[in-house]
Amino acid sequence: MDEALVRTLADIVKVGAPIVLAAIGETITERGGVINLSLDGSLVLSALVAFVIGTGTGSVILGTLAGISVGLVIALIVAVCSIELKLSQVAVGFVLTLLCRDLALFLGIPYRNAQVFPATFLPIPVLKDIPTIGPIFFNQDLFTYLSFIAIGAAWWWLFRTKAGLTLRAIGERPQAAFARGVNVNAMRYLYTAVGGGLVGLGGAAYTLGVLPTWSDTGIAGNGWIALAIVIFGGWYPLRVAFGVYLVAGLRTVVTNVQAQVPPQVVELLNALPWLLMLFTLFLVSGPYLDQLLRILPPRLHPPIRTILRARPPSALGTIFEQEGRH
Amino acid sequence: MHVELKDITKTFGTLRANDSLTLSFAEGRIYALLGENGAGKSTLMKILSGYQPPDSGTIFIDGRAVTFQTPADALQCGIGMLHQDPLDVPNLTVLDNFMLGRREGLLPKRKAARQALTAHATRLGFEIDPFRYVDSLTIGERQQLEIVRLLSLGARLLILDEPTTGISAEQKHMLFSALKRLAAEEGMTVILVSHKLEDVAALCQEVYVLRGGKLVGHRHMPTPIDELVTLMFGQSLPRPTRGAHNLGAEILRAESVSLTARRLTVRDLSLSVRSGEVIGLAGLDGSGQSDFLRACAGLQPLNGGRILIAGVPIHGKGYAELLRMGVAYAPSGRLEEGLVDGLTLSEHFALTTNNGLWINWRAANALAARQIARYNIRGAPHSPIQTLSGGNQQRTLIALLPENLRLLLLEDPTRGLDVESTAWVWQQLLARRDQGAAILFTSPDLDEIVTYSDRVLVFCEGRATLVEDLDDSARNPAERLGELIGGKRT
Ligand SMILES: Nc1ncnc2c1ncn2[C@@H]1O[C@H](COP(=O)(O)OP(=O)(O)OP(=O)(O)O)[C@@H](O)[C@H]1O
Ligand SMILES: [Mg+2]
Numbered sequence: 154m155d156e157a158l159v160r161t162l163a164d165i166v167k168v169g170a171p172i173v174l175a176a177i178g179e180t181i182t183e184r185g186g187v188i189n190l191s192l193d194g195s196l197v198l199s200a201l202v203a204f205v206i207g208t209g210t211g212s213v214i215l216g217t218l219a220g221i222s223v224g225l226v227i228a229l230i231v232a233v234c235s236i237e238l239k240l241s242q243v244a245v246g247f248v249l250t251l252l253c254r255d256l257a258l259f260l261g262i263p264y265r266n267a268q269v270f271p272a273t274f275l276p277i278p279v280l281k282d283i284p285t286i287g288p289i290f291f292n293q294d295l296f297t298y299l300s301f302i303a304i305g306a307a308w309w310w311l312f313r314t315k316a317g318l319t320l321r322a323i324g325e326r327p328q329a330a331f332a333r334g335v336n337v338n339a340m341r342y343l344y345t346a347v348g349g350g351l352v353g354l355g356g357a358a359y360t361l362g363v364l365p366t367w368s369d370t371g372i373a374g375n376g377w378i379a380l381a382i383v384i385f386g387g388w389y390p391l392r393v394a395f396g397v398y399l400v401a402g403l404r405t406v407v408t409n410v411q412a413q414v415p416p417q418v419v420e421l422l423n424a425l426p427w428l429l430m431l432f433t434l435f436l437v438s439g440p441y442l443d444q445l446l447r448i449l450p451p452r453l454h455p456p457i458r459t460i461l462r463a464r465p466p467s468a469l470g471t472i473f474e475q476e477g478r479h
Numbered sequence: 480m481h482v483e484l485k486d487i488t489k490t491f492g493t494l495r496a497n498d499s500l501t502l503s504f505a506e507g508r509i510y511a512l513l514g515e516n517g518a519g520k521s522t523l524m525k526i527l528s529g530y531q532p533p534d535s536g537t538i539f540i541d542g543r544a545v546t547f548q549t550p551a552d553a554l555q556c557g558i559g560m561l562h563q564d565p566l567d568v569p570n571l572t573v574l575d576n577f578m579l580g581r582r583e584g585l586l587p588k589r590k591a592a593r594q595a596l597t598a599h600a601t602r603l604g605f606e607i608d609p610f611r612y613v614d615s616l617t618i619g620e621r622q623q624l625e626i627v628r629l630l631s632l633g634a635r636l637l638i639l640d641e642p643t644t645g646i647s648a649e650q651k652h653m654l655f656s657a658l659k660r661l662a663a664e665e666g667m668t669v670i671l672v673s674h675k676l677e678d679v680a681a682l683c684q685e686v687y688v689l690r691g692g693k694l695v696g697h698r699h700m701p702t703p704i705d706e707l708v709t710l711m712f713g714q715s716l717p718r719p720t721r722g723a724h725n726l727g728a729e730i731l732r733a734e735s736v737s738l739t740a741r742r743l744t745v746r747d748l749s750l751s752v753r754s755g756e757v758i759g760l761a762g763l764d765g766s767g768q769s770d771f772l773r774a775c776a777g778l779q780p781l782n783g784g785r786i787l788i789a790g791v792p793i794h795g796k797g798y799a800e801l802l803r804m805g806v807a808y809a810p811s812g813r814l815e816e817g818l819v820d821g822l823t824l825s826e827h828f829a830l831t832t833n834n835g836l837w838i839n840w841r842a843a844n845a846l847a848a849r850q851i852a853r854y855n856i857r858g859a860p861h862s863p864i865q866t867l868s869g870g871n872q873q874r875t876l877i878a879l880l881p882e883n884l885r886l887l888l889l890e891d892p893t894r895g896l897d898v899e900s901t902a903w904v905w906q907q908l909l910a911r912r913d914q915g916a917a918i919l920f921t922s923p924d925l926d927e928i929v930t931y932s933d934r935v936l937v938f939c940e941g942r943a944t945l946v947e948d949l950d951d952s953a954r955n956p957a958e959r960l961g962e963l964i965g966g967k968r969t
Contacts (some may be wrong), residue, residue, distance in 0.1 A: 315578065315587045318571075322579050326568045332530075333580025334551025467570060475530075475549075 161405055163289045169401035170293075170300035171196070171358035171372075176379040176386070176393050177303045178351025182228065184311065184388055185344035186324035186468040189231050190246025192352055193376025194253030197369050199223035199356030201257045204367045205264060213273050213295065213361055220357030221350045227253060228349020229342070235472060236338050242470050254373055264367040273362060296358035303351060307390040320344055324466030327473040337473045352376075385430045387463030400426040434463075480506050480541060480557055480635040480668060482527070487536035489522055491866065496522040497533070498692040504636065507666040509658065511679040511700075514689035515711055515897045516870025517857045520672045523689070524638050527670075528560035529553030551580070559634030563641040563869075563895070565621040569614035576613055577628050599627045603657040617764045619650035626657070636668040637661075641869075643678050644894055644923065647763045648961055655682050674897045675924070676704045712899050727754035729790075730886055730917045731775065736784035738774050740767035744782065748943040750936060752917045754885060757909075759928035760921040762938030762964055768921040769811075771943070772888045775919065776808035777801045788886065805885030809876050811894050811921075817876045818864045824851065824875065825860040831879055854878040855903065869895040877904055884911060889920040893927065905931055925957040925964075937963045 175196055182189045189195075199220040207216020227249060234245040273295045280291040290301070311317040319340065322330040327337045356372070364371045378400060386393030407422045414422075435441055446454050482504045489497040496519045504510055512520050525531045527538065529547030537544050540556055547553040550560070567576045578592045593609050600607050605623040613621060622642055629637060637658070643651050659682070661667035673679055679686065680700065688696035688710040696710040709715045731752040738745055745767035752758055760768035773779040775786055777798050786793050788804055798808065810817050818827065828850065829843035847860040856874045858867045864875065873896055880887065892908065893901040909931075912918055922928050928935055935946045937960065946963065949956040 313587075314585050315581075315583070316585065318575055318579055318587065321571065321575075322568045325570045326566075329566045329568050330579065332550045332566045334549065334554070334582075335580060464570065 159285060159288050161409070163292065165398060165401045165405050166289060167293055167297050168363060168405065169397045170297040171355040171363060172375055172379050172382070172397045172401065173300040173394055174296070174303055174355035174358055175352045175376060176382045176397055177300075177307045177390055178224070178348040178355065179379060179383045180348075180386070180388055180390055180393050181307055181311075181320070181351070182345050182348030183383060183469055184324045184466055185320055185341050185348075186327060186466055186471065186473070187232060187235060187341055187345045187348075188242045188246060188470045189228050189345060189348060189352070190243055190380070191227050191231060191249035191253060192246075192380050193373060194250035194255075194257070195224050195227045195349065195352050196356045196359070196376040196379075197372050198227070198253040198257040199353035200359040200372050201261045201264070201356075201367060201369075203353075203357035204360035207357075207361050208264075216361050217354065217357045220361075221353040224353020224356060225346050225350040228345045228352070231349075232342050232345040236341060239472050250376065254369070258369055261367055261369065294362045296354070296362040299354065300358070303354075304390050304394045311390065321466070323473075324468055327468050327471075331473070331475065341473070355379075381427075381430060384463075384465070385433060388466060396430075399429070403429075480666075482558070482636055482668065483539040484523070484527065485537045485539065487523065487526060487533045487538075489519075489526060489531065489533050495692045497526070499536070500689070500692075500694050502687055502694065502697075504668050504670060506635075506668055507662050508685060509662050509669040509683045510671065511683035511686045512670055512672045512689065513674075513676075513679065513686055513707060513711055516874075516895075516900055517868035518689040518711075519692040520689055521640055521868070524560060524640055524670065524672060527553070528558050528638055530560070554629070554632055554634060557633060557635035558638070559629030559632070559636070560638040561622060561625050561629065561640065561642060563644060565618065565625045567613050567621055567625060569612070571613060572609065573607055573611050573613060573616070573624055574609040576624060577609070577631070581632070595631050596627060599631050603627065603630075603661070604653055605657070617646070617650075619646035619654075619764065622646065622654065623650075626654075630661075635666070636670070638670045638672070640672045641674065641895055642671070643673060643675055644891075646923065647964075648925070649965065651678070658682065674895070674901075676707060676898065677926075679707070680704065708898060711897070716899055716902060724755055724913055726756055727915055730754045730788065731919070732787040732790075733771075733775075734784050734787070736771070736774065736786060737782040738767065738770055738779065739782060740770045741765045743767065743941045745771065745938065745941050745943060748784070748936075750943075750945065752886075752919065754915045754917045755912055757912060757918045757920070757931055757933050759932030759935045760919060760938065761925065761928050761935055761960055762921075764923065766938040766964075767941070767943070768936075768938050769890050771938075772808065772890055772919060772921060775886070776806060776888050778808065802881070805883065806888065807880050807884050807886070808888040809880065809890065809892065811891040818872060820865050821863060823861050823863055824856070824858055827864060827875065827879060831881065850878040854907070855900075870897060870900050874900065874904070877907060883914075884916045887911060887916055887918045887920075889918065891922050892920055893922070893924075901927070925960050929956045929960060935960065939964055 175192055179189060179192055202223045203216045203220030206219035207213055210216070230249060231242060231246055234240040235242045275295050275298070277291040281287045311321060319330060319335050323335060323337050323340050331337050359372050360367055382393055382396040382400065385396045403426045407419060411419055436445065446457065449457070484500060484502045487497050487500045488495065500523060512524070514520050522531065526533045529550040529552050545556055568579065574589065574593055574596065577596045578587050596607065596609055600623070603626065605627060607620065607624055607627065626637070642654065658669050662669055671679065671683055684700055686698045686700060686702065686707065687694060688707065690711065690713070698707070705715050729751055733748055733750040736748040743766070748771065760771065762768045770779055774781055777793050777796050788801065788806060793801060825843045825847040828847045829838045844860050851858065851860065854874045854877065856878065857871045864872060867875065873894060877892065887908065893904055896904060908918060929949060935949060937944045937946055944963065
């Protein structure tokens with residue numbers, strides 16, 4: 154394959170990694186019935202903390218762990234507010250996202266465009282020599298590999314393990330899971346924390362990988378993108394990952410043609426992913442899908458429906474309480 | 480397994496839902512728990528199955544006192560409950576639902592689970608496809624899945640809370656014979672909560688009757704139904720009659736209507752209804768009866784044909800507009816569609832009187848109090864709707880119907896109501912009819928359809944057939960209707 158194309162694809166995979174981590178994290182959280190709307194601010198704040206600790210100690214591992222902890226703590230705040238205090242997840246998450254971003258901007262002033270952290274580049278022996286695939290997937294940094302693992306692991310956990318079945322059940326009908334002996338709220342804590350940790354990892358992936366310096370401008374906004382992609386991906390890890398790479402790909406195209414076209418066109422192209430997503434959402438929602446299916450042979454209907462099935466977890470954003478206990 | 484409840488008391492605020500109840504259930508016997516709406520049956524069964532803790536009192540299993548923190552605890556002791564609305568996860572497959580909550584390592588043993596599912600289902604005479612999504616099953620099939628699941632987890636006492644509402648006669652027959660076999664051959668204890676006294680007579684060996692949270696009777700079957708009714712309500716009830724009445728002008732007209740139901744398409748449905756007429760819509764669950772009702776209310780699009788209300792085509796009109804034309808629709812999903820979870824009774828009545836910007840709370844409270852008295856609802860104006868018993872929610876739904884209606888579209892209007900409330904609701908509905916309203920209603924209960932309908936529209940395999948001469952035929956009308964629904968021609 155053309156070398157420039159391979160390089161572009163490798164770049165897309167790399168740039169997409171933090172968003173993949175955040176979006177997969179949110180997918181897990183929402184599958185359990187909790188909306189963590191603090192994603193965007195959480196991403197920025199954990200990126201800053203990871204950067205500060207990472208550069209301070211000179212250790213990528215410590216920096217990454219610090220980023221993960223920040224995401225995890227913020228997610229736990231959402232969980233406590235929702236489960237113990239019965240506050241609205243949307244309201245709490247929204248306030249947290251604004252708070253965390255502003256906090257990061259404030260705390261980050263001394264670090265603005267300061268030191269450059271060395272990118273953690275880790276080519277994998279043997280695999281990196283496979284033609285085309287090698288340079289795209291196996292000549293990357295640590296975080297990109299982690300993003301691959303996150304996609305696969307989330308899919309495997311959700312659809313191949315018993316615990317994943319339980320996870321889907323508590324997001325769909327917590328009463329039924331409870332009747333089957335599941336401690337719904339404990340599980341929700343767990344998966345909100347796991348999801349938040351992945352968001353924190355995504356933040357660390359920014360400042361210790363993709364943009365090896367501290368600057369919020371490259372980060373803020375990507376959390377909202379991840380949230381949108383979770384919906385676009387219908388809460389399926391593989392589809393979510395596909396969505397991320399689609400957006401990252403379109404963005405890369407825009408960056409590449411930037412010099413040759415007028416700025417208005419660039420802005421329009423920037424809006425393209427959203428238009429595409431909106432279009433897809435229209436398409437997969439009831440009536441349009443039926444009309445689309447009408448032109449296709451009936452044999453293809455079930456698989457297409459399965460692929461495009463995009464229904465939010467039925468109990469998303471609700472509070473679970475055992476009845477009759479006050 | 481012998482289960483005893485001793486001095487069980489449960490209060491909600493000042494209400495004593497269960498008042499020092501002592502009952503005992505022996506191995507291998509089938510019991511009925513009877514009582515009017517709000518008598519405390521579901522509360523007691525939820526306590527027995529671990530969904531709610533009692534305020535005081537003890538549960539003994541084979542003489543040993545037990546306490547349950549969760550339903551899973553109760554199931555571990557062999558007590559399983561089947562809820563009226565089966566407590567499963569609709570967006571998962573049958574097999575996933577079956578496996579959910581089994582404790583066996585990280586990876587699911589799909590093959591073993593599938594075999595267990597099929598084995599238990601076959602034992603009971605049920606046929607369940609493991610790979611179907613639960614949301615594509617009928618209520619009856621979902622119940623079967625739950626029973627199979629509870630049995631496979633070792634349930635020795637099975638509680639069924641109003642299991643026969645919403646399932647077909649055939650499914651009921653299958654359910655009952657499975658339960659009888661389980662009791663006789665495997666020593667299973669069964670407790671049936673039901674308002675259908677014919678079902679109780681067909682299935683149960685002993686009967687406990689509750690009234691106002693207290694135990695008022697314990698009988699061995701056979702016991703005359705009149706005696707049971709007297710125990711339940713403190714008086715015997717006259718059999719309902721329809722009475723003669725006059726028909727007015729045509730109010731509803733359906734011309735070659737075709738519409739999509741859940742699993743099939745109903746074609747070429749034509750019907751003309753005059754005011755003062757009561758039309759029952761009969762058919763197996765999901766055959767298109769409910770969809771036709773919704774279409775008449777402007778809530779579901781037609782594939783073809785048209786519907787006219789008082790000569791005006793309703794195409795393109797929303798429900799709000801139809802409501803102004805005197806059409807009202809009451810769905811059977813009480814808390815899902817008809818009532819608003821979390822709002823009080825007063826707030827519900829305030830919602831219906833939507834003139835002006837401000838809520839007139841004094842008027843709304845007064846209206847609520849008036850309707851509570853008139854419709855005999857157990858609850859106060861400030862009670863949140865979800866704390867009312869099922870029967871009282873249904874009464875509220877009827878009480879919310881506006882006055883001066885010309886066409887009432889009712890989906891299973893007496894779902895979950897006791898005998899007295901059913902008779903009472905119909906008395907209200909027939910009073911509306913006497914004022915000139917036409918009524919279209921669905922019901923899974925053929926006796927109800929036969930008793931109250933002037934004509935019956937039978938939905939079967941995509942066809943809708945009008946039956947006009949139910950009473951004239953020499954045969955038992957309900958039986959004949961049952962055959963038509965099942966697809967037999969007479
Ligand atoms: N969670 C609750 N909070 C407040 N009151 C409740 C609650 N659950 C039940 N009640 C009240 O307790 C009483 C008994 O209710 P229960 O559901 O046991 O009646 P039931 O016998 O099952 O009636 P039905 O035949 O209508 O289902 C009712 O008056 C009901 O309003
Ligand atoms: Mg009940």
